[in-house]
Amino acid sequence: xxxxxxxxxxxxxxxxxxxxxxxxxxxxxxxxxxxxxxxxxxxxxxxxxxxxxxxxxxxxxxxxxxxxxxxxxxxxxxxxxxxxxxxxxxxxxxxxxxxxxxxxxxxxxxxxxxxxxxxxxxxxxxxxxxxxxxxxxxxxxxxxxxxxxxxxxxxxxxxxxxxxxxxxxxxxxxxxxxxxxxxxxxxxxxxxxxxxxxxxxxxxxxxxxxxxxxxxxxxxxxxxxxxxxxxxxxxxxxxxxxxxxxxxxxxxxxxxxxxxxxxxxxxxxxxxxxxxxxxxxxxxxxxxxxxxxxxxxxxxxxxxxxxxxxxxxxxxxxxxxxxxxxxxxxxxxxxxxxxxxxxxxxxxxxxxxxxxxxxxxxxxxxxxxxxxxxxxxxxx
Amino acid sequence: xxxxxxxxxxxxxxxxxxxxxxxxxxxxxxxxxxxxxxxxxxxxxxxxxxxxxxxxxxxxxxxxxxxxxxxxxxxxxxxxxxxxxxxxxxxxxxxxxxxxxxxxxxxxxxxxxxxxxxxxxxxxxxxxxxxxxxxxxxxxxxxxxxxxxxxxxxxxxxxxxxxxxxxxxxxxxxxxxxxxxxxxxxxxxxxxxxxxxxxxxxxxxxxxxxxxxxxxxxxxxxxxxxxxxxxxxxxxxxxxxxxxxxxxxxxxxxxxxxxxxxxxxxxxxxxxxxxxxxxxxxxxxxxxxxxxxxxxxxxxxxxxxxxxxxxxxxxxxxxxxxxxxxxxxxxxxxxxxxxxxxxxxxxxxxxxxx
Ligand SMILES: Cc1cc2nc3c(=O)[nH]c(=O)nc-3n(C[C@H](O)[C@H](O)[C@H](O)COP(=O)(O)OP(=O)(O)OC[C@H]3O[C@@H](n4cnc5c(N)ncnc54)[C@H](O)[C@@H]3O)c2cc1C
Ligand SMILES: Cc1cc2nc3c(=O)[nH]c(=O)nc-3n(C[C@H](O)[C@H](O)[C@H](O)COP(=O)(O)OP(=O)(O)OC[C@H]3O[C@@H](n4cnc5c(N)ncnc54)[C@H](O)[C@@H]3O)c2cc1C
Numbered sequence: 117x118x119x120x121x122x123x124x125x126x127x128x129x130x131x132x133x134x135x136x137x138x139x140x141x142x143x144x145x146x147x148x149x150x151x152x153x154x155x156x157x158x159x160x161x162x163x164x165x166x167x168x169x170x171x172x173x174x175x176x177x178x179x180x181x182x183x184x185x186x187x188x189x190x191x192x193x194x195x196x197x198x199x200x201x202x203x204x205x206x207x208x209x210x211x212x213x214x215x216x217x218x219x220x221x222x223x224x225x226x227x228x229x230x231x232x233x234x235x236x237x238x239x240x241x242x243x244x245x246x247x248x249x250x251x252x253x254x255x256x257x258x259x260x261x262x263x264x265x266x267x268x269x270x271x272x273x274x275x276x277x278x279x280x281x282x283x284x285x286x287x288x289x290x291x292x293x294x295x296x297x298x299x300x301x302x303x304x305x306x307x308x309x310x311x312x313x314x315x316x317x318x319x320x321x322x323x324x325x326x327x328x329x330x331x332x333x334x335x336x337x338x339x340x341x342x343x344x345x346x347x348x349x350x351x352x353x354x355x356x357x358x359x360x361x362x363x364x365x366x367x368x369x370x371x372x373x374x375x376x377x378x379x380x381x382x383x384x385x386x387x388x389x390x391x392x393x394x395x396x397x398x399x400x401x402x403x404x405x406x407x408x409x410x411x412x413x414x415x416x417x418x419x420x421x422x423x424x425x426x427x428x429x430x431x432x433x434x435x436x437x438x439x440x441x442x443x444x445x446x447x448x449x450x451x452x453x454x455x456x457x458x459x460x461x462x463x464x465x466x467x468x469x470x471x472x473x474x475x476x477x478x479x480x481x482x483x484x485x486x487x488x489x490x491x492x493x494x495x496x
Numbered sequence: 497x498x499x500x501x502x503x504x505x506x507x508x509x510x511x512x513x514x515x516x517x518x519x520x521x522x523x524x525x526x527x528x529x530x531x532x533x534x535x536x537x538x539x540x541x542x543x544x545x546x547x548x549x550x551x552x553x554x555x556x557x558x559x560x561x562x563x564x565x566x567x568x569x570x571x572x573x574x575x576x577x578x579x580x581x582x583x584x585x586x587x588x589x590x591x592x593x594x595x596x597x598x599x600x601x602x603x604x605x606x607x608x609x610x611x612x613x614x615x616x617x618x619x620x621x622x623x624x625x626x627x628x629x630x631x632x633x634x635x636x637x638x639x640x641x642x643x644x645x646x647x648x649x650x651x652x653x654x655x656x657x658x659x660x661x662x663x664x665x666x667x668x669x670x671x672x673x674x675x676x677x678x679x680x681x682x683x684x685x686x687x688x689x690x691x692x693x694x695x696x697x698x699x700x701x702x703x704x705x706x707x708x709x710x711x712x713x714x715x716x717x718x719x720x721x722x723x724x725x726x727x728x729x730x731x732x733x734x735x736x737x738x739x740x741x742x743x744x745x746x747x748x749x750x751x752x753x754x755x756x757x758x759x760x761x762x763x764x765x766x767x768x769x770x771x772x773x774x775x776x777x778x779x780x781x782x783x784x785x786x787x788x789x790x791x792x793x794x795x796x797x798x799x800x801x802x803x804x805x806x807x808x809x810x811x812x813x814x815x816x817x818x819x820x821x822x823x824x825x826x827x828x829x830x831x832x833x834x835x836x837x838x839x840x841x842x843x844x845x846x847x848x849x850x
Contacts, residue, residue, distance in 0.1 A: 117501060120775075376845055383846060394846045400846070404842045415764035490746075496749075
């Protein structure tokens with residue numbers, strides 16, 4: 117066994133942290149307060165090479181392995197980048213772009229991947245629906261084949277980057293009589309007649325990511341916009357789980373390191389009863405719990421990444437374990453971080469309050485904790 | 497990076513399981529384990545942690561007896577003893593012919609590792625040792641007890657024979673869990689030892705001993721988790737109510753999912769801390785405290801949940817989950833206690849640790 121990173125990986129991580137601290141973090145609080153997507157920061161992620169890190173260089177990517185890609189996500193969290201931007205990045209690069217890369221034709225790859233890797237275009241992925249979240253196979257959006265076209269009808273819900281996306285990967289039923297086997301994937305560009313996005317939803321956290329409905333009313337797509345094969349859509353959606361349990365969880369690991377530093381610094385400076393509160397054991401206890409969570413989460417997340425680098429099929433049990441652990445345990449830790457800051461922690465003055473709100477998504481998005489428990493208990 | 501054990505690692509784990517199967521006492525078990533290479537003092541890192549986990553999963557109490565003897569005392573002698581001391585004690589401990597005990601901790605924990613109260617003074621060609629230790633695993637059955645104390649302000653390991661004049665081993669304590677593990681307090685009143693029975697140590701050595709002890713307790717916690725989880729899982733799949741196996745009910749199945757999550761997370765924690773210990777002792781110390789807090793608290797939770805799933809069947813004495821539940825307090829209290837560990841992890845984050 118070897119839990120170490122290579123020198124190059126560690127140097128790259130440092131570079132990402134330095135870049136993010138300088139170019140992105142200074143504007144995070146302001147954008148969160150206003151609930152605005154920071155498009156300039158997003159583009160900078162593209163320029164720096166993060167958005168397309170794992171794609172081949174021939175398509176404008178960085179040619180990085182999975183562990184390095186996940187490390188970039190951890191670095192963003194560690195630098196203090198907010199959960200909204202890292203979610204926007206995750207949905208864009210992994211749920212949208214990677215699905216096109218993996219299942220698209222050569223033409224589709226060449227058409228979309230370079231633009232998505234650079235950040236010129238923004239991508240999103242529409243799977244969930246108002247009445248089909250956890251039970252996603254019961255989706256009602258349909259794609260009816262008519263000659264050389266597909267006609268889409270239905271509504272997608274809670275779609276990250278929905279209102280700002282240039283291109284969407286959308287799942288719809290080509291065979292409504294079937295459950296999983298009736299689902300197919302499509303590429304839908306902004307401006308396609310019959311396709312629109314709803315207004316941004318107001319959210320408690322990850323406020324700098326824009327979330328909305330995607331609405332399809334007799335939206336006519338050329339048959340060439342089918343992604344992969346008819347009836348395999350559910351499989352493709354499930355394949356993004358590998359990224360969801362590694363790259364999308366990685367920022368939470370990084371955030372823990374960030375919090376530990378923030379909280380320690382605060383505890384050393386804040387004096388009560390004549391001494392820094394860091395001298396009280398109850399405060400040390402909270403700091404310890406933050407570290408204990410972070411180290412545990414790190415190993416779980418990189419196990420998924422490393423296995424993917426080895427070309428192994430996803431171990432669904434291990435993936436669900438990682439998601440369940442990070443989802444459920446991160447809440448207590450961010451909660452403690454707010455308490456440790458006392459009244460200040462409750463204000464927008466200190467970003468622990470935002471981190472607490474951002475993290476609340478962890479046990480919901482990408483498959484709730486209950487669904488993870490369902491998967492694990494079935495696989496036991 | 498590599499999250500896999502090697503083929504040789506796995507072969508060792510299997511050999512350990514086979515050697516331990518059906519063997520109940522240390523005199524029988526230790527030589528059988530020695531034959532597999534398990535007691536080799538050179539064994540370390542993730543290989544050692546995986547092997548310890550394999551043994552602890554079979555019987556956490558017996559495992560602790562093995563470790564206190566061959567690993568803690570045996571490895572200390574193998575690393576820090578003179579050639580003569582290695583030959584005299586290290587070899588028989590590694591071969592499993594002698595049973596050893598290590599008396600390190602003293603009454604009353606402390607965060608700052610205050611000097612040990614057990615003290616020796618030079619007297620003639622040897623030393624004269626005075627002190628007391630409260631909870632010493634194997635003390636009632638050990639051939640040799642390694643007592644850690646100070647000699648003229650320097651830490652030292654004193655090798656005291658079980659029948660040495662002045663050594664009193666109290667009656668074995670009755671304990672909450674770890675059934676069958678002999679534990680007793682001891683007092684040392686003017687115990688005279690020749691210089692050949694003194695191994696001089698440094699404060700760094702004491703830190704290493706504490707790290708080893710914590711690693712052993714982490715492995716014990718993994719073993720308790722594994723045993724309790726396996727019993728609960730098998731029962732939940734086999735036991736039916738309302739026409740379904742109870743694992744099909746979310747109240748049961750989801751508990752098992754949480755238990756498995758705690759167990760897998762604990763395993764990775766333990767392996768990673770063990771891996772770090774082979775590379776950078778300073779960094780490993782903090783990670784080992786983290787792993788110990790997590791794994792030992794998880795052991796109690798996993799065992800507790802297992803008992804709920806097992807219903808009345810689990811409440812009867814003798815089951816793996818029931819034993820794990822009673823034993824799970826041990827690794828939290830012993831070594832660097834959960835409380836002290838959290839304080840130290842916090843101190844490390846704050847830069848208060850020197
Ligand atoms: C900020 C945000 C961003 C998102 N981004 C995207 C995106 O980009 N693309 C996308 O497709 N989706 C996205 N989602 C949707 C997300 O994946 C779903 O919200 C999630 O899968 C849960 O579905 P739901 O909200 O319908 O909850 P429901 O499925 O209605 O669940 C409600 C509650 O019931 C529980 N529950 C459900 N079924 C069971 C069961 N069988 N047993 C026990 N408990 C059960 C759930 O765990 C939950 O607690 C996003 C959501 C949010 C909040
Ligand atoms: C079954 C068993 C077997 C053992 N086997 C061995 C062995 O083989 N060899 C060996 O050397 N030792 C052994 N020990 C000893 C063990 O490692 C501890 O040293 C000992 O149990 C702690 O001392 P105490 O019981 O007096 O607890 P105390 O120090 O009195 O602690 C009581 C409680 O207060 C907490 N506490 C104490 N001080 C602080 C502080 N400053 N800040 C915060 N919290 C604090 C503790 O965590 C604990 O919860 C064993 C212990 C047990 C229970």
